Amino acid sequence: MAFYDDMAVMALELITEFGQPVTLQDTTKGEYDPDTGSTPTDTVTERIAQGILLDFTGQEFQTNTLIKVGDKKLKIAAQGLDAPPSLLSKVVVQGRTWSIVPPLKEISPAGTPLLYELQVRS
Template sequence: MGFYDDMAAMALDMISEFGQKITLRIVTPGGYDPATSETTSETITEQEGQGILADYTGLEFQANSLIKQGDKKLKLAAKGLTSAPSLLNEVIADGKTYSIVPPLKEINPAGTPLLYELQVRA
């Protein structure tokens, strides 16, 4: 196991200890087959992760006009996730469903994802 693999494991351990269980919902839209004139339904897959959900501070509101009232910041451990979150995914935390809005950051030194920093909106 390399240095960054150890760091990813450490990030997961710390977030698991101080954070909460987060569900990442991946919605894959259905498609249309013009040859058969049939539409396939969307598929929903969910994966469990560990994250820390927090409110934005007043200084963050002043520095970034893309943050809206009620938005939350989510730090999501990368280790244990089978795929990276995208803007098309949803996050379930504290019994609420959130959409992921830009910016979406990946902390990824040397090609090993450690943490995702997401802005989420109910």
């Protein structure tokens, strides 16, 4: 496993050098309180990751009908994240907020997460 641990560190270093900071936002809904008759505001948790935002290729548009014009491919280094992004997470890149479109791919040879590949849509 040490080999893939080293590869995860290398992926983070390369994406940090050639990519940019990405903010993952996870929202937790407030639970209804019957005593007060109110629902507290939602809690937004932000995590910083390193990622590379790319355009889809023409070949990918031809073979995947779920890709819409304006969608982007986002590759995020897994190293340093305490939890993977979820389909409910929002992603902020270059001041723009994106939603994650299924499927969310995890590249994890031998069970060691190296990279998350996301399709994002604004």
